[in-house]
Amino acid sequence: MLHTINKSPFENSTLTTAVRFLQPGDPILFIEDGVYAVQEGNRFGALIQSVLKKNNPVYALKPDLDARGISAVAEGVTTVDYAGFVDLVEEHQVNSWL
Amino acid sequence: MDTDIKKIMHVMRRAPHGSIYTYEGLEMILIMAAYEQDLSLVFIGDGIYALKKNQDTAGIGIKGFSRTFMALDGYDVEKLYVDRQSLEERGLTEDDLVVDVEVMEASEIGQLMTEQDVIIHH
Amino acid sequence: MNIGILLKEGPYNHQASDTAYKFAEAAIAKGHKVDAVFLYNDGVNNATRLGDPPQDDRNVAARWSELAQNNGFKVLACIAASKRRGINDDVLIDGGEITGLGTLTDIAIRNDRLLTFGD
Numbered sequence: 318m319l320h321t322i323n324k325s326p327f328e329n330s331t332l333t334t335a336v337r338f339l340q341p342g343d344p345i346l347f348i349e350d351g352v353y354a355v356q357e358g359n360r361f362g363a364l365i366q367s368v369l370k371k372n373n374p375v376y377a378l379k380p381d382l383d384a385r386g387i388s389a390v391a392e393g394v395t396t397v398d399y400a401g402f403v404d405l406v407e408e409h410q411v412n413s414w415l
Numbered sequence: 416m417d418t419d420i421k422k423i424m425h426v427m428r429r430a431p432h433g434s435i436y437t438y439e440g441l442e443m444i445l446i447m448a449a450y451e452q453d454l455s456l457v458f459i460g461d462g463i464y465a466l467k468k469n470q471d472t473a474g475i476g477i478k479g480f481s482r483t484f485m486a487l488d489g490y491d492v493e494k495l496y497v498d499r500q501s502l503e504e505r506g507l508t509e510d511d512l513v514v515d516v517e518v519m520e521a522s523e524i525g526q527l528m529t530e531q532d533v534i535i536h537h
Numbered sequence: 538m539n540i541g542i543l544l545k546e547g548p549y550n551h552q553a554s555d556t557a558y559k560f561a562e563a564a565i566a567k568g569h570k571v572d573a574v575f576l577y578n579d580g581v582n583n584a585t586r587l588g589d590p591p592q593d594d595r596n597v598a599a600r601w602s603e604l605a606q607n608n609g610f611k612v613l614a615c616i617a618a619s620k621r622r623g624i625n626d627d628v629l630i631d632g633g634e635i636t637g638l639g640t641l642t643d644i645a646i647r648n649d650r651l652l653t654f655g656d
Contacts, residue, residue, distance in 0.1 A: 318529045323553075334460055337500065338525035349552045380559070399563035406560075406650055407538055407569075412528055413653040415428070415536040415545070421646050436545075439578055442617060446638035452646065533651045535543065 319409035323349035326361050335414045336368060344374040346397070346405055352381045357389040369393040378402060421532040422453045427462030428536055431481070432472060437465045438480050440537025445483075448490035455494035455531075456487070457524055458516070460501050462537075466512040484514050496524055540564055541644035542574045545655030547582035548597035549590070554583050557654040558600060565608050572648050574601065575641045576614040578655065584614040584635075585628045598630050605632035613640055 320343060326332040332354055335345070345368065347354055354361050355377045369375055379396040382388075390396065397405065425444050429436045447454060458466060465481065472479035487495070495516040502508070502518060509518060528534060542561060546553035561571050576583050588598050605612050612633045614624055619635055626635060645651045 318531075323556075330460070337498075337521040338459075338528060340522075340525050340529050343529070348556060399559045400567060402560055403564045403567050403569065406540075406564075406652065410529075410531065410534075411650060411652050412531075412534045413536060413655075415653065415655045423645060436578060439618060443577070443638055443641070447642045447645075450639070450642045450646070452642070533645045535651070535653055536655075 318343045319346060319405050319411050320344070321346045321348055321411065321413045322351040322354070323347075323413075323415065325350040325353045327353065331414050332361070333364070336364065339368070339371070339373050342372055344376060344405060344409065346402065347375075347377040348381055348402075349378075352377045352385060352387060355382075355390045355394045356387045357391050362391050365391045365394065376401070376405065420451070420453050422455070422530060423447060423533045423535070424455045424457060424528065424531045426457045426459060426534060426536045427465055428460050429465075430461040431465040431470070432475060432477050436537045437462065438478075440535075441465075441480060441483055443535070443537075444487070444492065445490065448487070448492050454492050455496065455527065456492065457496045457498070457527075458501070459498045459524075463497060463501050463505060463507065463512075466497075466514060466516070467507070468511055468513050481513050487514070496527070498524060538649040539570045539572050539647070541572050541648040541651040543641065543651060543653045543655075544574055544576050544580040544583060545578040545653065547579040548588065550579070551656050553654040553656060554580070554597050554601075555595075557652075558597070558604065560652070560654075561604060565604075571608060571610050573610050573640075573644050574605070574612045575644055576612065577618055577641070579618075579622070580655070581614040581619045581622055581624045584612055584619070584624055584630055584633045586630045587628050602630040602632045615641070 324331040431437045470481045497516045
């Protein structure tokens with residue numbers, strides 16, 4: 318199950334809520350304002366690393382990172398374009414956490 | 416895809432009257448209920464407030480709909496799950512809710528999520 | 538794969554419609570089939586052709602209209618949500634149609650994926 322998150326973790330609890338429901342192996346894809354979660358050096362770094370350690374792959378949509386001036390992402394985070402987003406959707410059913 | 420019955424989960428995440436999402440979500444659920452799919456409703460975070468007893472919306476001029484959740488049983492929608500942590504964080508118990516629900520751990524709800532064909536958040 | 542899209546937010550106020558569009562475009566480019574885009578909540582506002590954004594901005598509704606017509610799918614606005622918000626046949630984009638929630642249920646049943654975009 319692919320989980321997409323589109324909210325900044327700084328003003329919305331969607332990320333911290335969604336991770337409670339993650340199952341082993343479920344990937345997370347950050348889109349829209351959600352990508353602020355993976356900016357290198359922010360206070361969500363430890364959370365992102367703990368998700369990665371539980372074998373949950375973490376992706377961020379590159380056009381959304383670029384649009385927000387985020388060039389450095391937390392270690393272990395993979396960036397994808399819209400075509401990569403489509404590939405993830407082909408591999409998994411989708412849970413869009415609005 | 417085969418034509419078997421689909422598992423469709425509706426996830427209620429918002430408080431009821433500050434925005435229309437829960438109300439229109441409920442309208443969607445009532446229509447889908449007529450299609451005899453495997454429907455479930457999950458209440459997470461502020462979504463739980465939609466089920467709070469004693470809501471009186473007369474003063475804000477918005478139609479109340481908490482009682483509509485009580486009608487779901489008549490549409491054979493019987494899978495109503497509540498996230499335990501969300502309930503407890505809000506200082507609520509099952510007795511505060513207008514319908515019978517199953518209170519579950521996030522890990523159990525997460526497992527149910529992986530079994531779904533479609534998940535819609537409201 | 539066959540994809541249905543549920544779009545729950547209007548244009549401009551939120552990025553949801555832009556993301557859904559970019560996703561649909563990429564999926565089509567990779568040879569997948571977009572079966573329908575269903576508009577719900579304020580998402581029905583994506584179906585009016587009356588929007589007139591500045592020339593240097595994208596026209597969200599026109600863009601959906603073009604993508605739908607070029608790729609054989611419909612932009613479907615929920616009738617109940619549309620009536621609430623003053624969206625009717627008179628203002629509808631080409632490739633748009635007003636329909637009921639039963640259609641969304643059919644879309645959910647017949648496709649490999651139903652993706653939600655919204656706030």
